[in-house]
Amino acid sequence: MNHLGPLISALLDGELSPAEVAEADAHLLTCDRCRAELDDTKNIRDLVRELPSLEWQPVLATRRDRRPALALAAVAAIALVGVAAWPPTRSTAPPVNRLVAARTIAAFTPSPVVTVPAAAVSAPFHAPSSMPGGYQRMGQYRQGSDMGVLYSDGNHAMVVLEQPAHLDKAAMPAGGKLVSLGGAWVGVAYGWSGGRAVTWQRGGTVFTVAGDGPEADVMAAAGAMPAPKSMSMGQRVRRACRGMVEAFSGLW
Amino acid sequence: MGSETEEQPVPSWEEVARTHGRFLYTVAYRLTGNSADAEDLVQEVLLRVRRGLATYRPGSMEGWLSRITTNVFLDDMRRQRRRPAVVMADPPDALLPAAPSADEALASTTLPDRVQAALARLPEDFRAAVVLCDVVGESYEQIAESLGIPIGTVRSRIHRARALLRDALSKDDGDGADGA
Numbered sequence: 001m002n003h004l005g006p007l008i009s010a011l012l013d014g015e016l017s018p019a020e021v022a023e024a025d026a027h028l029l030t031c032d033r034c035r036a037e038l039d040d041t042k043n044i045r046d047l048v049r050e051l052p053s054l055e056w057q058p059v060l061a062t063r064r065d066r067r068p069a070l071a072l073a074a075v076a077a078i079a080l081v082g083v084a085a086w087p088p089t090r091s092t093a094p095p096v097n098r099l100v101a102a103r104t105i106a107a108f109t110p111s112p113v114v115t116v117p118a119a120a121v122s123a124p125f126h127a128p129s130s131m132p133g134g135y136q137r138m139g140q141y142r143q144g145s146d147m148g149v150l151y152s153d154g155n156h157a158m159v160v161l162e163q164p165a166h167l168d169k170a171a172m173p174a175g176g177k178l179v180s181l182g183g184a185w186v187g188v189a190y191g192w193s194g195g196r197a198v199t200w201q202r203g204g205t206v207f208t209v210a211g212d213g214p215e216a217d218v219m220a221a222a223g224a225m226p227a228p229k230s231m232s233m234g235q236r237v238r239r240a241c242r243g244m245v246e247a248f249s250g251l252w
Numbered sequence: 253m254g255s256e257t258e259e260q261p262v263p264s265w266e267e268v269a270r271t272h273g274r275f276l277y278t279v280a281y282r283l284t285g286n287s288a289d290a291e292d293l294v295q296e297v298l299l300r301v302r303r304g305l306a307t308y309r310p311g312s313m314e315g316w317l318s319r320i321t322t323n324v325f326l327d328d329m330r331r332q333r334r335r336p337a338v339v340m341a342d343p344p345d346a347l348l349p350a351a352p353s354a355d356e357a358l359a360s361t362t363l364p365d366r367v368q369a370a371l372a373r374l375p376e377d378f379r380a381a382v383v384l385c386d387v388v389g390e391s392y393e394q395i396a397e398s399l400g401i402p403i404g405t406v407r408s409r410i411h412r413a414r415a416l417l418r419d420a421l422s423k424d425d426g427d428g429a430d431g432a
Contacts, residue, residue, distance in 0.1 A: 006407045006410075007407075010411070053278045166288060
């Protein structure tokens, strides 16, 4: 005698014709094995059906926090370092907007920042050497496993921050709006005390671009970021381990 | 049948994200099994939605979204198989830098969590079928259309998936720990 097999799931899901249902019922009357399988299958189906719906916040405006996202403290830090510690390679000092530094540094106490040579922030990081609108890379820093790159177009400053992390949406500042970035990312744009910023998450990294120039500059830079290669599980684990080592060694 | 000239306005993709983001993320999480990949999948789907809204015919938005989500997911998995990176056994989510939220961490021993872990061990094609059936709530006919497979294949994949889930969960019960 043929057992019901896949017909058991179809029976449970109401996917059999009336004739098939009658046949299956007749079989079940005489077959303990199929009855047991029916019970087991129903239990499993119910477990999957009862899996909870999960929270997801597209717009991060639910709560106003006096401290903006941690990323912005890093903006302050990098703006300071940009002004104080990165001599320009050309003859004129980049007129990095000192107001940004002054205003934001008044608002935050940035954690210690370690500046590093450009080579130290190559792969797995992504920030390119220039950004649309004439922004050139002025310097970069590492802080734990995070990386920040400062750009300037001569008038305005911009920072790209890459954090191997998961975005803590609850820590985002209020007033965010969902934006599409160059058709490449979906991010959340928001204001910070020095201008505009946008944050998105991709490939296990949280990206933030913040600047004191026009919002269009910030959005164009975000849209110009190269796509992170999607990491394999193994790469992620290695990166997590490296991040932990760096987080601790960064505490000196 | 008749001429339904009443044109429903096509929603903007921001509206889609706001209204269906939670649904999208839930489906993405059930498929991928971790929050970082689920966020990426939602990103990719929203971008496709943005490009494809012009072709959306008013109807079941969630059906349309889950079709895109499953297909993006399956495409990604196939692409990753073609370019295998470093092969490692799937490590537990807890090791990932994309730290699970406090809720996820607290829930790590609950039954839904074990069901999710068992789902993550299913072959992707089976997982997609069972997620469309039991998480999204689609009919076999809709699943066949979404995945581009015959209805008989839908039937056998769903049943096989449930049998594998049952085995995985009863094994959990049996040895009380990860058998791997």
